Amino acid sequence: MDIIIIGAGISGISLAYRLSEIKRDNPAIGAVTVIDKGHGAGGCIQTVCDNGFQVESGPNGVLYSKKHVRELYMRAGLENVLQISAPVTKRKYIQSGGQLHAVPSGPISALTSKLLSFPGKMRVLKEPFTPPKTDDSDESIAEFTTRRIGAEAADKLIAAVVGGIYAGDSSKISVKSAFPRMYALEHNYGSLIKGMLNKGNDGKRRERADRKHSGMLISSHTGMQGLVTALAEKCAGVNFRYNTSVEKAEKTDKGYKIYTNNGVLECDRLAVCCNAYDAAGFLNPLDETLAKMLAKVVYAPIFICGMGFSAGNISHPLDGFGYLAAPDEKSVILGTLFSSSVFSGRAPDGKVLITSITVGDRNRELFALGDTELKEMIFAQVKDILGVKTSPESVTVFRHERSIPQYYIGHSAVVEKADELTGRLRTFYMGGNSCRGISVADCIQTSLNIAEKITENV
Numbered sequence: 001m002d003i004i005i006i007g008a009g010i011s012g013i014s015l016a017y018r019l020s021e022i023k024r025d026n027p028a029i030g031a032v033t034v035i036d037k038g039h040g041a042g043g044c045i046q047t048v049c050d051n052g053f054q055v056e057s058g059p060n061g062v063l064y065s066k067k068h069v070r071e072l073y074m075r076a077g078l079e080n081v082l083q084i085s086a087p088v089t090k091r092k093y094i095q096s097g098g099q100l101h102a103v104p105s106g107p108i109s110a111l112t113s114k115l116l117s118f119p120g121k122m123r124v125l126k127e128p129f130t131p132p133k134t135d136d137s138d139e140s141i142a143e144f145t146t147r148r149i150g151a152e153a154a155d156k157l158i159a160a161v162v163g164g165i166y167a168g169d170s171s172k173i174s175v176k177s178a179f180p181r182m183y184a185l186e187h188n189y190g191s192l193i194k195g196m197l198n199k200g201n202d203g204k205r206r207e208r209a210d211r212k213h214s215g216m217l218i219s220s221h222t223g224m225q226g227l228v229t230a231l232a233e234k235c236a237g238v239n240f241r242y243n244t245s246v247e248k249a250e251k252t253d254k255g256y257k258i259y260t261n262n263g264v265l266e267c268d269r270l271a272v273c274c275n276a277y278d279a280a281g282f283l284n285p286l287d288e289t290l291a292k293m294l295a296k297v298v299y300a301p302i303f304i305c306g307m308g309f310s311a312g313n314i315s316h317p318l319d320g321f322g323y324l325a326a327p328d329e330k331s332v333i334l335g336t337l338f339s340s341s342v343f344s345g346r347a348p349d350g351k352v353l354i355t356s357i358t359v360g361d362r363n364r365e366l367f368a369l370g371d372t373e374l375k376e377m378i379f380a381q382v383k384d385i386l387g388v389k390t391s392p393e394s395v396t397v398f399r400h401e402r403s404i405p406q407y408y409i410g411h412s413a414v415v416e417k418a419d420e421l422t423g424r425l426r427t428f429y430m431g432g433n434s435c436r437g438i439s440v441a442d443c444i445q446t447s448l449n450i451a452e453k454i455t456e457n458v
């Protein structure tokens with residue numbers, strides 16, 4: 001049984017790695033080939049080093065609390081490659097009212113925090129007594145959280161987080177598709193607070209290790225690119241075809257014909273691990289409706305700016321993960337990561353690195369501005385909010401016109417259609433971040449599930 005994986009981002013590489021493991025004990029699994037139009041593994045993961053400042057173009061880390069992530073890297077023998085974020089990472093800030101507020105870490109800090117007004121806090125406390133929604137219709141994250149915890153907390157806390165994770169607009173993104181666990185808390189327990197307390201009491205549901213590592217991230221000393229490259233190198237017996245762009249995927253009696261700019265390949269099973277808009281381009285012959293739905297998935301544009309300074313030139317202690325800006329702020333910055341506080345080795349000795357993200361779905365018109373204008377807007381804002389005293393000595397920028405898929409209300413129809421095609425063909429699998437979660441941990445989980453499905457009954 002020959003398998004082709006389209007896409008060598010973290011989704012394609014983790015799928016290839018898991019298949020290489022299964023293949024060791026199962027001779028029925030034939031050639032595993034990963035095709036990517038880029039020059040190497042990583043997809044949106046790319047790490048750049050400028051004068052000792054190490055900046056990420058894509059994700060900065062993977063959640064260490066996810067057991068499947070830890071296990072995958074341990075099984076691949078990458079213990080020596082892994083780098084774990086500093087404990088200070090657990091502290092996170094929100095920018096509101098022109099100031100940074102630490103996100104409360106417990107009931108006492110929640111009561112004393114100035115992030116929410118007194119009525120705003122009281123409204124959050126009323127959450128367990130707020131009746132759940134009875135119908136199953138899809139709702140935006142803003143609608144859901146305003147209903148549950150009130151408008152103030154929904155805007156200052158949740159909308160800021162949606163900006164940080166999705167570069168998205170909480171009034172457009174579906175709670176069911178983007179935050180399924182939050183949706184399930186109301187659905188299963190009638191309340192978010194009751195649900196969290198119940199889950200917390202049930203020790204069996206959450207392993208101790210998961211709690212211990214909550215909020216911590218992993219990467220490598222050479223950044224996220226080092227992590228994904230190391231995993232790719234462990235894919236024993238997998239063929240990699242880089243600089244190869246898939247143009248068309250066609251069903252045959254035996255399996256699939258994959259037309260690329262470097263010739264035609266054939267396989268029995270096909271796993272698509274690339275972006276929705278790319279997949280839409282070659283999936284038309286397999287399912288026109290799915291291709292059209294994928295083409296309509298909206299992506300947020302992002303501008304990333306990594307800035308290096310001498311440590312004494314920033315007044316803020318940078319004692320945390322970074323900050324997210326509540327949408328009511330007049331901030332063009334969605335969030336700023338205190339990169340050199342999160343992982344060691346991101347800046348030379350005596351220097352610090354911060355990385356700001358701007359534009360996003362809420363301010364997509366800003367993407368038309370030039371690099372210089374965007375950089376100046378960012379410098380002006382970090383100067384105010386972090387007390388930056390000089391211009392940065394190193395600046396690295398990245399532009400992503402289509403960075404992160406936005407799971408708008410109704411997105412579940414795309415997932416159902418992809419599942420329907422899998423069910424009908426029984427040899428086709430839709431991976432990547434376009435259906436079942438955008439985080440690196442979600443992408444890895446989706447790929448592990450696909451590996452099990454591909455190889456069941458083989």
Ligand SMILES: Cc1cc2nc3c(=O)[nH]c(=O)nc-3n(C[C@H](O)[C@H](O)[C@H](O)COP(=O)(O)OP(=O)(O)OC[C@H]3O[C@@H](n4cnc5c(N)ncnc54)[C@H](O)[C@@H]3O)c2cc1C
Pocket residue numbers: 006007008009010011012035036037038042043044045057058059060061062063244245246247273274275278279282302400403404431432433437438439440441443
């Ligand atoms: C700026 C940014 C910051 C992020 N931050 C975080 C974070 O901190 N933590 C986190 O968990 N997640 C984060 N994410 C999300 C996460 O990084 C992505 O969802 C994940 O890396 C996507 O991986 P992937 O392999 O599915 O897709 P990609 O990385 O997009 O890889 C898809 C691959 O498919 C290839 N491809 C496309 N079309 C074709 C074709 N026709 N033929 C051949 N190859 C093709 C592409 O070249 C690419 O290599 C971030 C994402 C971005 C963009």
